[in-house]
Amino acid sequence: MNTLNVRGVGDKFITVLKDIFFPAQCLGCGSEGEFVCKECFKTLDCSGVFCCPICHIETRGGGYCVACKQSYIDRHVAIAFYKESELVGKILHAFKYQYIEDIKNILEKIIKDFLDKYNVEVDIIIPVPLHKRRYVERGFNQSDIIAGIVGNMLDIPVENILKRDRHTKQQAKLKRNQRLENLKDAFILKKDVYVRGKKILLIDDVFTTGSTIQECAKVFKKAGVKEVVGFSVARG
Ligand SMILES: [Zn+2]
Ligand SMILES: [Zn+2]
Structure with missing residues (x-):
């Protein structure tokens, strides 16, 4: 077990060890002390990304542009633009591969x-x-x-009612048309789930081509969901 995999605030002993052997370094400027220092945090643009879910052109509320055919999600909202080499990308990468409470706290600040x-x-x-x-x-x-953080802040229930039906290849390694094929019918609703007429917020950490979220939304639309809004921390 990697000591960086600190889970929960209760694990103080491991946290202390981690601070001695791996002092936190700012993902932005490299200064010691915090994973994102106050100065770098200020550089984050969390004003929102509202673009057509298909062609990425800016639209009102993240809805479809006139040229693109509407599909399963009704619109998409992201907090920031995603660039792997920039701070948001580094935060999400660190979060994805090492669950660190401090990074969760940074995400909480961004989301808030x-x-x-x-x-x-x-x-x-x-x-x-x-x-x-x-x-x-x-x-x-x-x-x-991320869903838990958003749910907590908005006081809206988070429900894990969607599941993967089969194993799919890692999307990042595939081309766009392969991605769609790879995900075809990969998701199903759990048994006895009632969502007809509801509005749902579908959460993924990063939105790139949108094929994952579209495929999930398809399941909900077939089950009679009224509106599906896609939400992610960053959009590529
Ligand atoms: Zn910094
Ligand atoms: Zn479009």
Whole structure:
């Protein structure tokens, strides 16, 4: 077990050891002390990304542009633009591969910053599920944690009612058309779930081509969901 995999605030002893052997370094400027120092945090633009879910052109509320055919999610909202080499990308990368409480706290700040300005009106929040095999490897689902943070802040229930039906290849390694094929019918609703007429917020950490969220939304639309809003911390 890697000592950086500190889970829960209760694990003080490991936290202390971690601070001695691996002092936190700012992901932005490298200064010691915090994973994101106050100065670097100020450089984050959390004003929101509202773009067409298909072609990425800026639209009102993240809805479809006139040129793109609407599909399963009704619109998409992200907090920041994603660039791997920039701070948001580094935060999300660190969060995905090493669950560190301090990084979760940074995400909480970013999400709060955004939700203070942006009003979300939905009935349920649903995280995009991670496949079991990957969940075992990683020990947590980053979308689950983001959904929990958003749910807490908005006082909206988070429900894990979506599951992966089969193992899929890692999306990042595939081309766009392969991605769609790879995910076809990969998600199903758990038994006895009633979502007809509801508005849902579907959460994934990063939105790139949107094929994962679209495939999840398809399941909900077929089950009679009224509106599906895609939400992610960053959008590529
Ligand atoms: Zn810094
Ligand atoms: Zn478009």
